[in-house]
Amino acid sequence: MKVIWNDQIVDRSEVKIDMEDRGYQFADGIYDVVRAYNGHFFTLDEHVDRFFSGMSKIDLEAPFTKDELKSRLKELIEINKIETGNVYFQITRGIASPRDHIFPDPTDVPPVFTASTTVVPRNQVKMTKGITASIVPDTRWLHCDIKSVSLLGNILAKHTAHKKGFDEAVLHRDGIVTECSSSNMWMVKDGTVYTHPDGNLILPGITKIVLLKAAEKAGIPVKEETFTLEDLKQADEAFSSSTTVEAMPIIEIDGVAVGQGKRGPVVEKLQQHFVAEIEAQCGSLTVTN
Numbered sequence: 001m002k003v004i005w006n007d008q009i010v011d012r013s014e015v016k017i018d019m020e021d022r023g024y025q026f027a028d029g030i031y032d033v034v035r036a037y038n039g040h041f042f043t044l045d046e047h048v049d050r051f052f053s054g055m056s057k058i059d060l061e062a063p064f065t066k067d068e069l070k071s072r073l074k075e076l077i078e079i080n081k082i083e084t085g086n087v088y089f090q091i092t093r094g095i096a097s098p099r100d101h102i103f104p105d106p107t108d109v110p111p112v113f114t115a116s117t118t119v120v121p122r123n124q125v126k127m128t129k130g131i132t133a134s135i136v137p138d139t140r141w142l143h144c145d146i147k148s149v150s151l152l153g154n155i156l157a158k159h160t161a162h163k164k165g166f167d168e169a170v171l172h173r174d175g176i177v178t179e180c181s182s183s184n185m186w187m188v189k190d191g192t193v194y195t196h197p198d199g200n201l202i203l204p205g206i207t208k209i210v211l212l213k214a215a216e217k218a219g220i221p222v223k224e225e226t227f228t229l230e231d232l233k234q235a236d237e238a239f240s241s242s243t244t245v246e247a248m249p250i251i252e253i254d255g256v257a258v259g260q261g262k263r264g265p266v267v268e269k270l271q272q273h274f275v276a277e278i279e280a281q282c283g284s285l286t287v288t289n
Ligand SMILES: Cc1ncc(COP(=O)(O)O)c(C=O)c1O
Pocket: 154, 179, 180, 181, 182, 183, 184, 202, 203, 204, 205, 206, 207, 208, 241, 242, 243, 244
């Protein structure tokens, strides 16, 4: 398998990550995940924009333009013959020795960029059946809008849910639902869809952008407003969203059914519109997916 390592496409085995890479020592870096269907990227511009915005939020200067990055990523999925799968890409502030909290001078220390691909088919069974979740306190930092490689808060939350046998962790701060450990969170009440507004407490999801447009097209009212754990208990439907899971029904939270305990009509409609958007950008999903 080929990967990108700085400005080259090389065999996975050739990559050497230094023990003093600031990504390794400080989690001083930004990442993103973009999906391809039928060998075409979906919402690549939005993912690359968010990646650049993340770099600027941590004062990390990009070693390439957005267009250069996009053509490199396209080259990678072509070489690896990725039809339906994900590209993970990340940048760190580079290799600086001795270890020091102070940023190194970027003219002396170039960033380290890597990207790799995985084949990930759409999980239509799960998208129809839905998943379970558990409520977990959101103990992450206050820059959740930055797609930082430091995911300790997220993975601890996911682990807490997994240990109890649930698929995802629904996070809350003082009873306000923020998002999930690796996805945005949504609920439906009386036909209106609710999701946490963007800001420093959640990641501005790209799937969220697509779903907001899908809801508008479908005539489904949406409020980007906070909702509480109590509201969630009374919800007719709940679902999460991310690049890899698209719109995923959450049918049970901590062993209690959400609404009818199965995929509801609102998320199903949004899923249909989501597929239409994928097909508009990447071609028909019926043959290979
Ligand atoms: C914490 C968190 N929130 C939301 C999302 C959804 O973002 P996107 O739709 O861009 O994949 C992710 C995706 O990884 C995430 O990790």
